[in-house]
Amino acid sequence: xxxxxxxxxxxxxxxxLFKEQGYRAVSMRDLAKALHMxxxxxxxxxxxxxxxxxxxxxxxxxxxxxxxRQIQNNDSSCKQKLKLLIELHIHIANKNSHGMAIVQKDxxxxxxxxxxxxxxxxxxxxxxxxxxxxxxxxAELKEVNPETILFTLLSTLNTLYLWIPKKTExxxxxxxxxxxxxxxxxxxxxx
Amino acid sequence: xxxxxxxxxxxxxxxxLFKEQGYRAVSMRDLAKALHMxxxxxxxxxxxxxxxxxxxxxxxxxxxxxxxRQIQNNDSSCKQKLKLLIELHIHIANKNSHGMAIVQKDxxxxxxxxxxxxxxxxxxxxxxxxxxxxxxxxAELKEVNPETILFTLLSTLNTLYLWIPKKTExxxxxxxxxxxxxxxxxxxxxx
DNA sequence: GTCTATAGCCAGATAGAC
DNA sequence: GTCTATCTGGCTATAGAC
Numbered sequence: 001x002x003x004x005x006x007x008x009x010x011x012x013x014x015x016x017l018f019k020e021q022g023y024r025a026v027s028m029r030d031l032a033k034a035l036h037m038x039x040x041x042x043x044x045x046x047x048x049x050x051x052x053x054x055x056x057x058x059x060x061x062x063x064x065x066x067x068x069r070q071i072q073n074n075d076s077s078c079k080q081k082l083k084l085l086i087e088l089h090i091h092i093a094n095k096n097s098h099g100m101a102i103v104q105k106d107x108x109x110x111x112x113x114x115x116x117x118x119x120x121x122x123x124x125x126x127x128x129x130x131x132x133x134x135x136x137x138x139a140e141l142k143e144v145n146p147e148t149i150l151f152t153l154l155s156t157l158n159t160l161y162l163w164i165p166k167k168t169e170x171x172x173x174x175x176x177x178x179x180x181x182x183x184x185x186x187x188x189x190x191x
Numbered sequence: 192x193x194x195x196x197x198x199x200x201x202x203x204x205x206x207x208l209f210k211e212q213g214y215r216a217v218s219m220r221d222l223a224k225a226l227h228m229x230x231x232x233x234x235x236x237x238x239x240x241x242x243x244x245x246x247x248x249x250x251x252x253x254x255x256x257x258x259x260r261q262i263q264n265n266d267s268s269c270k271q272k273l274k275l276l277i278e279l280h281i282h283i284a285n286k287n288s289h290g291m292a293i294v295q296k297d298x299x300x301x302x303x304x305x306x307x308x309x310x311x312x313x314x315x316x317x318x319x320x321x322x323x324x325x326x327x328x329x330a331e332l333k334e335v336n337p338e339t340i341l342f343t344l345l346s347t348l349n350t351l352y353l354w355i356p357k358k359t360e361x362x363x364x365x366x367x368x369x370x371x372x373x374x375x376x377x378x379x380x381x382x
Numbered sequence: 383g384t385c386t387a388t389a390g391c392c393a394g395a396t397a398g399a400c
Numbered sequence: 401g402t403c404t405a406t407c408t409g410g411c412t413a414t415a416g417a418c
Contacts, residue, residue: 006383021299022213022215022299022300024213024215024216025215025299025300027410027411027412028411028412028413029410029411029412037383037384037385038384038385038386039412039413040384040385040386040387040413040414040415041383041384041385043412043413043414044383044384045383048412048413049412049413079379105296108212108213108216109213109216139380140379140380141378141379141380142373142378142379142380143380144369144372144373144378145365145369148366148369148370148373149373149378151347151354152347152370152373152374152378153378155346155347155349155350155351155353155354156342156343156346156347158346158350159346159349159350160346162346163342163346174336175339178335178336178339179339179343181335182333182335182339182340182343182377183343183377183378184377184378184379185376185377185379185381186373186374186375186376186377186378187332187333187335187340187343187344187374187375188270188331188332188333188375188376189330189331189332189333189334190376190381197401218392218393218394219393219394219395220392220393220394228401228402228403229402229403229404230394230395231395231396231397231402231403231404231405232401232402232403234394234395234396235401235402236401239394239395240393240394240395
């Protein structure tokens with residue numbers, strides 16, 4: 001069952017508004033106005049406001065889950081896997097920064113799909129954690145608390161959406177070089 | 192003009208609920224119920240729901256601004272200043288993780304104090320940026336885009352509130368040692 | 383597929399008794 | 401300082417004409 005163009009357009013505009021103002025602050029009337037229609041007409045295309053939110057969030061969450069499974073099956077080093085994960089986050093933040101923002105800020109307002117989303121997210125974070133622990137075990141990473149490493153990486157990667165929209169295409173290529181280097185080797189100059 | 196104990200208690204409970212559910216999702220009736228009173232009674236202590244939000248956010252924002260001015264007047268090295276800033280964020284996230292969460296998630300819902308808040312935040316981020324640029328100039332930091340460094344540091348520090356509540360006191364002391372090291376020198380083991 | 387009209391509910395805030 | 405009652409207006413969603 002494919003999604004009509006009109007429905008796609010509604011979701012696209014909704015994502016923009018939700019990112020700017022927050023899910024709860026955007027009414028169906030606001031959304032309809034941005035699409036030059038009336039709120040009641042929206043319901044010919046979508047079932048509920050929550051359906052829009054679920055669609056936006058699950059699209060992003062499923063892409064992360066799928067990509068993570070591919071990266072895990074890749075038998076490269078821990079550092080190489082981390083580099084791929086950093087690139088994945090930059091890629092998604094660049095392609096769909098609205099979606100990424102909404103995942104971070106409004107997942108709490110999911111109802112029907114809340115459990116499914118939380119499972120996808122746990123699965124992703126657990127896989128990330130395993131990669132880090134393996135890196136410590138085989139001496140690719142420093143012997144510090146693996147949770148602290150997980151946190152510093154995920155907090156940076158999960159907030160890329162705040163920062164990437166300001167960047168041009170050229171900057172993105174530069175970021176793909178600089179960010180793995182900074183996160184792995186730090187910001188301090190070593191003589 | 193000092194704040195009554197009852198008002199402090201209202202703000203304290205509000206901060207807890209706002210963090211858990213988001214500012215817009217918590218009604219005055221919800222807040223009143225958590226305080227075992229009726230919504231109308233709240234208005235003997237506060238002027239509006241927005242006043243509670245402003246109070247929570249500005250308390251945190253002003254503490255950052257004040258501390259930043261002290262750190263800037265300190266004539267130590269760039270790395271030493273960054274270490275103090277990292278400790279400042281850990282300190283505030285530990286003391287007031289609700290406030291920090293609300294600053295990040297709900298500043299967008301400020302009305303009267305929005306401009307003041309944005310000024311405090313800009314001032315803080317600009318000072319942070321100047322410290323980084325100085326560090327690059329005098330070869331303490333790597334010669335990469337200073338905005339990228341600012342972003343990696345701030346994104347980690349600004350999301351400490353998500354992570355610190357799970358930590359015990361002992362872990363906090365460990366974090367004050369490990370986090371500056373990880374951010375400055377990276378996570379990779381150097382042989 | 384879009385509209386007008388509206389149901390049913392909940393929000394922030396106020397008036398006034400006690 | 402807390403209460404009950406209520407105002408005013410916003411919300412999501414539906415009914416039914418065109």
